[in-house]
Amino acid sequence: MEESWQKLPATEKNNYLEFHERAYKEDLKHSEKNILEFPRWSIISGYYCMHNITKLFLAKEFNIKITSPNIHKKTIDALEKLIQEKAVKERLLKLLKEAKELCYSIERLKERVVPTLLKKGKEERGKAQYYTEDYKEKIEINSQKGAYFIDQIVKPYTKIIEGLIKCS
Numbered sequence: 001m002e003e004s005w006q007k008l009p010a011t012e013k014n015n016y017l018e019f020h021e022r023a024y025k026e027d028l029k030h031s032e033k034n035i036l037e038f039p040r041w042s043i044i045s046g047y048y049c050m051h052n053i054t055k056l057f058l059a060k061e062f063n064i065k066i067t068s069p070n071i072h073k074k075t076i077d078a079l080e081k082l083i084q085e086k087a088v089k090e091r092l093l094k095l096l097k098e099a100k101e102l103c104y105s106i107e108r109l110k111e112r113v114v115p116t117l118l119k120k121g122k123e124e125r126g127k128a129q130y131y132t133e134d135y136k137e138k139i140e141i142n143s144q145k146g147a148y149f150i151d152q153i154v155k156p157y158t159k160i161i162e163g164l165i166k167c168s
Contacts, residue, residue, distance in 0.1 A: 004074040005064040024052035031150055039146030040128045046154040047125030050118055053161045072122055080115040095163040117157040
């Protein structure tokens with residue numbers, strides 16, 4: 001099976017890392033700042049925080065970059081595969097054990113929860129960002145939903161990935 005990513009060229013590495021580090025932090029700030037006035041954009045930028053920190057992690061840990069087309073799916077697929085590497089999995093399980101007291105029950109804290117959170121973020125961003133035929137049946141996007149998404153999906157995910165980055 002051919003991988004859906006490419007090696008990060010040494011000549012590009014510093015710029016790539018700087019961009020994604022700045023982007024995920026800005027996306028998180030933007031998301032938090034817009035919860036009350038623009039909750040839809042809060043969800044969208046919250047997901048992009050998750051997406052950018054994931055690409056930062058993959059670049060730092062595995063020296064890879066993800067490119068279009070299908071960049072979001074490729075990022076999720078790479079994360080699912082690469083967190084199975086023994087050293088990463090051990091660090092991740094340790095971080096998840098520490099995180100369980102903050103937001104999750106023990107039953108959910110397997111390494112697969114990380115890609116699941118990213119998938120959930122992508123799904124919620126899609127609901128907030130795009131019109132679909134079932135739009136009339138959608139749940140209203142309000143500040144409560146935006147705050148829940150940030151507090152229960154984006155921030156825990158970001159803290160876990162930051163922990164992985166610090167360990168590498």
